[in-house]
Amino acid sequence: MIEPALRVEAVRKSYGHVEVLKGIDMQVKPGEVACLVGPSGSGKSTFLRCINHLEKINSGRLYVHGELVGYQEKKGRLYELSDREVCRKRAEIGMVFQSFNLFQHMSVLENIIEAPMKVLKTSKEEAVIYARELLELVGLSGREESYPKQLSGGQQQRVAITRALAMRPKLMLFDEPTSALDPELVGEVLAAMQDLANSGMTMIVVTHEMGFARKVADSVTFMDAGLIVESGPPDQVLDNPQNERTQSFFSKVL
Amino acid sequence: MTRLDSNKEQGPISSTPVSSEATILNAVPIRHYGRWIATIFLLLVAMVMVKSLITNPRFRWGIVGDYITSEPILDGLRLTLILTVVAQLIGILIGIILAIMRLSSNRVLARAAWIYIWFFRGTPLLVQLIFWYNISALYPEIAIGIPFGPTFWQGNANDLITPFAVAILGLALNEGATPFAVAILGLALNEGAYMAEIVRGGIVGIDQGQSESAKALGMTHMQTLRRIILPQAVKVIIPPTGNQTILMLKTTSLVSVLALADLLYTAQTIYARTFETMPLLTVVSLWYLGITSVLTFGQFFLERHFTEGKQDRITFTQRITGRVSMSKSGSELGQAERAKHND
Numbered sequence: 183m184i185e186p187a188l189r190v191e192a193v194r195k196s197y198g199h200v201e202v203l204k205g206i207d208m209q210v211k212p213g214e215v216a217c218l219v220g221p222s223g224s225g226k227s228t229f230l231r232c233i234n235h236l237e238k239i240n241s242g243r244l245y246v247h248g249e250l251v252g253y254q255e256k257k258g259r260l261y262e263l264s265d266r267e268v269c270r271k272r273a274e275i276g277m278v279f280q281s282f283n284l285f286q287h288m289s290v291l292e293n294i295i296e297a298p299m300k301v302l303k304t305s306k307e308e309a310v311i312y313a314r315e316l317l318e319l320v321g322l323s324g325r326e327e328s329y330p331k332q333l334s335g336g337q338q339q340r341v342a343i344t345r346a347l348a349m350r351p352k353l354m355l356f357d358e359p360t361s362a363l364d365p366e367l368v369g370e371v372l373a374a375m376q377d378l379a380n381s382g383m384t385m386i387v388v389t390h391e392m393g394f395a396r397k398v399a400d401s402v403t404f405m406d407a408g409l410i411v412e413s414g415p416p417d418q419v420l421d422n423p424q425n426e427r428t429q430s431f432f433s434k435v436l
Numbered sequence: 437m438t439r440l441d442s443n444k445e446q447g448p449i450s451s452t453p454v455s456s457e458a459t460i461l462n463a464v465p466i467r468h469y470g471r472w473i474a475t476i477f478l479l480l481v482a483m484v485m486v487k488s489l490i491t492n493p494r495f496r497w498g499i500v501g502d503y504i505t506s507e508p509i510l511d512g513l514r515l516t517l518i519l520t521v522v523a524q525l526i527g528i529l530i531g532i533i534l535a536i537m538r539l540s541s542n543r544v545l546a547r548a549a550w551i552y553i554w555f556f557r558g559t560p561l562l563v564q565l566i567f568w569y570n571i572s573a574l575y576p577e578i579a580i581g582i583p584f585g586p587t588f589w590q591g592n593a594n595d596l597i598t599p600f601a602v603a604i605l606g607l608a609l610n611e612g613a614t615p616f617a618v619a620i621l622g623l624a625l626n627e628g629a630y631m632a633e634i635v636r637g638g639i640v641g642i643d644q645g646q647s648e649s650a651k652a653l654g655m656t657h658m659q660t661l662r663r664i665i666l667p668q669a670v671k672v673i674i675p676p677t678g679n680q681t682i683l684m685l686k687t688t689s690l691v692s693v694l695a696l697a698d699l700l701y702t703a704q705t706i707y708a709r710t711f712e713t714m715p716l717l718t719v720v721s722l723w724y725l726g727i728t729s730v731l732t733f734g735q736f737f738l739e740r741h742f743t744e745g746k747q748d749r750i751t752f753t754q755r756i757t758g759r760v761s762m763s764k765s766g767s768e769l770g771q772a773e774r775a776k777h778n779d
Contacts (some may be wrong), residue, residue, distance in 0.1 A: 234652055236648060236651060236652065265656055265657055266656060269651075269654045269655065269656050270654065271654075272651065272652060272653070272654045273653065273654025274654075275652075276652075277649070277652035279645060279648070279649060279652075281645050283643075283645035283646060283648060283649035284649075285646060285649075285650075285664055285668075286646070286668060287667050287668050296653075296655075296663065297650075297653035297654060297655060300655060300659055300663065301653065301654040301655055301659075342649075345653070346652075346653070349653060349654065
């Protein structure tokens with residue numbers, strides 16, 4: 183049996199007294215594109231941030247490529263990993279944010295080569311060559327020296343995707359990557375993501391773009407109030423939802 | 437306010453196409469009688485002051501001229517500058533460390549930094565200086581070792597402070613190293629408390645998304661701080677740090693209580709002998725003014741260096757007259773208004 187890229191077992195997460203995730207189970211196979219959909223506040227983004235340990239889970243188990251995230255299990259006890267070890271694992275998981283979060287004081291090229299050089303200890307020459315290669319793939323050749331402020335939202339988000347890819351991740355997380363974009367710029371980002379999906383990257387995408395989910399996703403998971411309500415192939419979940427809550431949600435957004 | 441209102445009035449007019457002739461109005465501008473009176477008054481005051489500076493013989497400009505580049509005054513100036521630069525640099529370093537401690541998730545570290553800032557901001561610097569000067573009254577012996585454990589080194593408190601000073605500068609000063617070390621120590625520790633708050637403000641002001649994306653890329657806490665957060669915080673930190681440096685220049689004059697021959701104390705020793713009090717205080721003031729002007733100039737260029745985008749850059753004269761900020765915000769307001777009306 184192939185080890186799943188992501189295996190989640192009964193994950194719970196609360197902020198104070200508010201429980202945001204109430205027992206999530208999920209599996210994503212390598213090379214699969216999984217879309218997470220659902221109303222705001224349903225816990226999708228929190229769940230995504232738990233996958234690379236930006237948020238700590240309160241109970242349950244979360245494995246990426248068979249390895250426990252943020253902890254080590256020895257003789258039935260969990261030990262928290264050090265900052266350095268957490269970072270080493272995070273380096274294998276790329277993440278793209280809703281608000282791009284490019285480093286404002288660095289040029290496009292510097293944004294991309296920073297982590298490969300500092301975290302993977304790649305030589306500068308090598309990092310630059312790979313960065314240029316990736317920029318060409320997302321159609322941004324020639325913008326190496328620009329600063330984030332000088333780019334459109336769509337361009338910034340494509341740089342952010344490139345920056346994550348420069349770390350050669352095994353898994354990519356997208357947190358509403360097109361929600362902060364002008365409608366006319368959404369297409370270019372989705373196209374870059376589709377190319378990435380076609381190249382065989384494992385992707386988990388929180389999105390409101392149902393068209394993208396239908397076309398690219400292998401599975402669509404509908405979340406509501408901290409629980410997974412329904413999950414399956416896109417045509418089944420989007421067109422023929424079984425659960426009442428799913429039906430009412432899609433009747434409004436589709 | 438008037439600017440805002442006039443923009444609103446103009447908005448709808450400028451958005452509708454009007455022939456160029458109609459826009460040129462032959463209106464009589466508002467007469468600002470109040471401003472005219474104030475201007476004449478200030479000019480008069482300035483004239484009286486200049487006349488007195490020139491004609492009042494008691495200023496004794498001749499003596500001022502004799503002393504301003506005299507050997508002892510220049511030595512005093514040198515010490516003042518060394519104190520300013522060294523104490524400020526150490527203060528900045530302490531400030532960065534304290535700011536990082538205050539933002540730490542470890543409560544002990546955060547609280548320790550808070551107590552440090554509370555203590556050093558809560559007591560007068562003058563008291564602190566005298567306190568450090570007399571520290572040997574409190575701890576005649578200082579030992580280095582593990583608390584409640586073995587001792588590695590033991591000696592006089594002044595013996596400990598003296599090599600500290602020599603180590604900082606590698607300078608054998610005529611004044612004796614101990615008051616100098618006390619001065620550096622006192623000024624720097626106090627400055628650190630103020631710098632800590634400035635640095636913290638700069639760090640807190642950076643969008644959380646910046647550190648989150650750095651973390652997501654696998655960068656460690658320290659890497660994120662050093663490569664992502666601090667470089668961006670510098671832009672916010674520079675202007676108040678410039679102010680602090682200018683403040684430090686003048687604060688160093690407090691070290692005269694330690695009988696340390698800085699600019700002010702040198703002048704004081706001279707006029708205690710010759711009774712040329714006013715001319716020597718004039719010499720001192722002129723030097724402080726001169727150095728402050730140089731620092732202000734330097735601060736301006738540092739700030740401009742950290743301003744992104746050349747179109748935002750202004751010249752030094754524009755900065756002094758304050759003209760640029762007025763006209764710029766005015767035109768920006770105008771544009772915003774126009775954009776709104778076009779919508």
